[in-house]
Amino acid sequence: MATYFAPASAGNFSVGFDLLGAAFAPIDGSLLGDKLEICGEQAVTQLRITGRYRHQLPEDSSDNLVLRCYQLFQQRIGRSLPGLALHLHKELPVGSGLGSSACSIVVACYAFNHYFNQPLSPQALLQLMAEAEGGVSGSVHYDNVAPSYLGGLQLMLPESKTLCRSLPWFEHWRVVLSYPGTVLSTKAARAAIPAQLELATSIQFAAGLSRFVSALYCQDEADALAALQDVIAEPARALLMPELPSIRQALTELGVAHVGISGAGPTVFALCQTDAQAEDAARYLAMNYAKNQDAMTHICRLSPNGAQVLKDETHAVS
Known part of the structure; x- marks a missing residue:
């Protein structure tokens, strides 16, 4: 079994609409974000969902973002993959402004890429994450997926090869x-x-x-x-x-x-x-x-x- 985590994020950060995003971690050492477990391989991919905010998601998980990301991931790498037994721990509230959908997308895409020996480069993976997030929010933007994937405070550079850049911070903030x-x-x-x-x-x-x-x-x-x-x-x-x-x-x-x-x-x-x-x-x-x-x-x-x-x-x- 492999377990993956992606942190919550705050997009815009007031001054940078669609262009700034930051990933945050509680100072008490707890995890604020979603976890995904890949429990093993099986004939058909199935997803189990638990967690504090499970009740905010539809009971039927067959159209969950994690499963959509697995389909998109296979399409992007150009080959079929085995079915997986997946377990999402949904610890971020939906529609909260904490990058909940982006967090699920990031942890899923990151997990699949790691589990299958990283067929996608970091840049290609980030682009896939942003496209998946665009299907939820209505437009492709990186200000939640980038910090959730990379950490820190990120400045979006969508027209550049790097797509984003990590910025300095004040450690006492x-x-x-x-x-x-x-x-x-x-x-x-x-x-x-x-x-x-x-x-x-x-x-x-x-x-x-x-x-x-x-x-x-x-x-x-x-x-x-x-x-x-x-x-x-x-x-x-x-x-x-x-x-x-x-x-x-x-x-x-x-x-x-x-x-x-x-x-x-x-x-x-x-x-x-x-x-x-x-x-x-x-x-x-x-x-x-x-x-x-x-x-x-x-x-x-x-x-x-x-x-x-x-x-x-x-x-x-x-």
């Missing part, structure tokens, strides 16, 4: 991720954004992203924080997340440096400069943003690792 327990469709959230932007807004967006990336490389923390303004997604999605202004005000009063929407929401993230701020922010969000038992709040650091092998007791020979 903590990011509190808080999911309220409700679902917000990625397609609906994207539909709220206008198809065209005013020239002034486009210039402001380009300037903010450039400033943020430059500040990271220069390790200018004040300038990096000042650049974190969402001029595209957040204004358009204001009606979908009416609690955000009051949350931002309360957390700002606690000293939190920045509050933004994780991906398409409804998860929010609080960027904190100290552990004490992160603890205060996590306490506030857990008490005031949680709507039901599905809610969760984690104090996180940037995850240096993306998709990985947790255990490999047996390995196929292709």
